[in-house]
Amino acid sequence: MKDLIAAVVGLAAAVGAIYYFYKFVTSLDPTGGHTEGWIALGLAAVAFVCGLLYFLGHVNKEEEIHITQ
DSSP: HHHHHHHHHHHHHHHHHHHHHHHHTTTTTTTTOOEEEEEEEEHHOOOOOHHHHHTTTTTTOSSSOOOOO
């Protein structure tokens, strides 16, 4: 269940980061749209952490085969 939540939240954060980064880059605001840049950076960090949780949760999850079997 933890893997499913991490995957869904991570994908949603990645899509949001791409969207806000696009708004940041194409901003016509003279200040450069700093708010969108910070939001994109934060969402990218959330996506990264969720990816770590998802992939590191699968380390050493292989089924052990004992020599006596």
